[in-house]
Amino acid sequence: MLMPARILYVDDEDDIREIAQMSLELEPEFEVRSCSSGMQALADAAEWQPDLILLDVMMPDMDGPETLKRLAESGPTASMPVVFITARTQTHEVERYLAMGAVGVIAKPFDPLALAGEVKNLLALSRR
Numbered sequence: 549m550l551m552p553a554r555i556l557y558v559d560d561e562d563d564i565r566e567i568a569q570m571s572l573e574l575e576p577e578f579e580v581r582s583c584s585s586g587m588q589a590l591a592d593a594a595e596w597q598p599d600l601i602l603l604d605v606m607m608p609d610m611d612g613p614e615t616l617k618r619l620a621e622s623g624p625t626a627s628m629p630v631v632f633i634t635a636r637t638q639t640h641e642v643e644r645y646l647a648m649g650a651v652g653v654i655a656k657p658f659d660p661l662a663l664a665g666e667v668k669n670l671l672a673l674s675r676r
Contacts, residue, residue, distance in 0.1 A: 550577070553671055556598035557582040558589040558615070559633065560607040567660055568602070568633075575664035586610030590618055593625045600671050602654070605634035605645070613648055620649055629674035631667070633658065 555578050559565045565582045572580045583592050586607055593601060601619070605612035612632055619625040629651040634641075637655045645653050652670040654663070 552577055552579040553600065554578075554596060554598040555580045555600050555602065555667060555671075556589065556592055556596065557602045558584070558586070558607075558612075559604040560584050561604075564604075564656075568658070568663060571658075571660040571663040572667060575668065577668070578664065586612070586615035586618070589615055590622070590625070593619060593628060594622065597624070598628065600651075600667065600674060601628055601630045602633055602667065603630050603650075605632050605636060613645075616648055616650065629670075631670050 555572055557565060557568045557580065569580050569582045572578050581592060581596060583589055587610055603612045603615055616630050619628060619630065631652045631654055632645045632650045633654045633656055635656040637653060642653045651674045654666055
């Protein structure tokens with residue numbers, strides 16, 4: 549039996565975080581945790597070692613791009629794949645996120661029924 553993939557979902561909006569966590573937990577191959585800030589994400593990622601981090605772009609205090617930068621600068625989290633979740637999905641914005649080192653971008657609002665499948669595909673991509 550394979551170990552479930554660890555997914556860390558980071559979003560400052562409680563209701564969106566709850567929906568995402570419930571959607572992802574429907575996938576038996578996922579073990580899901582969530583947190584509400586970039587600072588918390590840095591601590592949780594270092595401690596829990598997720599296989600993939602889903603990261604909201606727009607957050608107070610430390611936004612997604614800054615959180616990604618700090619994850620990349622820290623030894624224990626440097627190689628963790630990050631997927632941005634954002635309403636800003638114009639081509640140039642997506643290209644910018646990928647250039648920052650994200651392995652993918654999921655558009656907000658996401659389809660709760662399709663989220664686990666999208667994450668599964670991005671996880672497979674990140675493992676190549």
